[in-house]
Amino acid sequence: xxxxxxxxxxxxxxxxxxxxxxxxxxxxxxxxxxxxxxxxxxxxxxxxxxxxxxxxxxxxxxxxxxxxxxxxxxxxxxxxxxxxxxxxxxxxxxxxxxxxxxxxxxxxxxxxxxxxxxxxxxxxxxxxxxxxxxxxxxxxxxxxxxxxxxxxxxxxxxxxxxxxxxxxxxxxxxxxxxxxxxxxxxxxxxxxxxxxxxxxx
Numbered sequence: 001x002x003x004x005x006x007x008x009x010x011x012x013x014x015x016x017x018x019x020x021x022x023x024x025x026x027x028x029x030x031x032x033x034x035x036x037x038x039x040x041x042x043x044x045x046x047x048x049x050x051x052x053x054x055x056x057x058x059x060x061x062x063x064x065x066x067x068x069x070x071x072x073x074x075x076x077x078x079x080x081x082x083x084x085x086x087x088x089x090x091x092x093x094x095x096x097x098x099x100x101x102x103x104x105x106x107x108x109x110x111x112x113x114x115x116x117x118x119x120x121x122x123x124x125x126x127x128x129x130x131x132x133x134x135x136x137x138x139x140x141x142x143x144x145x146x147x148x149x150x151x152x153x154x155x156x157x158x159x160x161x162x163x164x165x166x167x168x169x170x171x172x173x174x175x176x177x178x179x180x181x182x183x184x185x186x187x188x189x190x191x192x193x194x195x196x197x198x199x200x201x
Contacts, residue, residue, distance in 0.1 A: 001192035001201075006044045006067045009077070013061035015103060023066075024076040025110045026199050029101060029135075030117030031127040032083030035147040038182035039117065040065070040080060043191065050080055062104065076201045077110075084127055106138045112199035113141050115191070120146035120160050120179060124167065136173055141198040143176045145191055150181040 012018045028036050037050040049065060062079055069075035081101050105114060114135060118128050135142050144164070149157055161177050168175060176194050180187030195201065 001196060003044050004068050005070060005075075006046060006049055006065055006078075007069075008049065009064040009066050011061040011063050013100075015100065018062065018104075018108070019064055019077070019110075021074075022110060023074055024112045024199055024201055025064075025079050025108065026076065026113045026115065026195055026201070027079040027081055027105065027111055028115045028117060029081040029084065029105070029131060030147075031119075031125060031131070034083070034117045034119050035182060036080055036083070036117055039145060039147060039180060040078060042180075042182040042185065043188050044078070062100070076112075076199070079104075079111075084131060102134055105135060105140065111140050112201070113143065113195055114138075115195065116142055116144050116175075117147050118144055118164070120149045120157070121151050123160075123163060132168075132171070132173070136171065143178060143191065143194040143198060145187070146177060146179045148181065148183075149179040149187065150184040 010017070010019065028040060030036055040050040041047060044065070044067065050063070060082055062081055065078045065080070067075050067078055081104070084098065084101065104111065116131060116135060118124055124132065146160065146164070152160065157179055161179060164177055178187050178191045178194060180191060
């Protein structure tokens with residue numbers, strides 16, 4: 001994917017503030033502190049289009065970034081969803097985020113593909129499992145991005161992909177899995193290939 005332009009469009013904290021135009025949307029979702037902003041910046045080749053923070057849970061709304069708007073079709077949106085399950089947020093705030101994420105993932109007509117981020121250093125957490133269950137019930141195709149792959153050795157990387165493949169297979173799921181590293185700059189090309197295939201962008 002050649003990224004010619006990308007710009008922040010809006011934050012949507014509630015359903016009725018989502019963009020109304022009919023552009024294709026690709027959503028990025030994962031638990032807090034999994035590295036969503038870093039991966040988004042790496043994918044679009046910008047240093048700070050998505051705000052990174054040492055404080056998990058900073059993203060409290062759906063953030064829309066318009067990519068390649070000069071194309072004949074007007075380009076497409078990358079959508080940064082709130083970090084899922086941030087423990088230090090108020091319970092009512094966490095519940096509101098989760099309801100918004102769940103509704104967006106299952107009801108949004110413009111949503112063409114979902115990128116589920118999981119920290120490669122660990123087996124899926126309870127929160128990751130909750131997201132997997134949420135997404136498996138929907139009709140939107142999903143690809144998993146294993147983040148922070150540079151923290152693992154080659155053998156550990158292969159083992160993690162194998163373990164996750166088996167975990168998904170036990171649930172009847174066959175999602176693509178892409179190992180990524182925003183720090184060492186690998187995985188973007190393969191992830192874009194899957195996004196392009198699944199979302200037709």
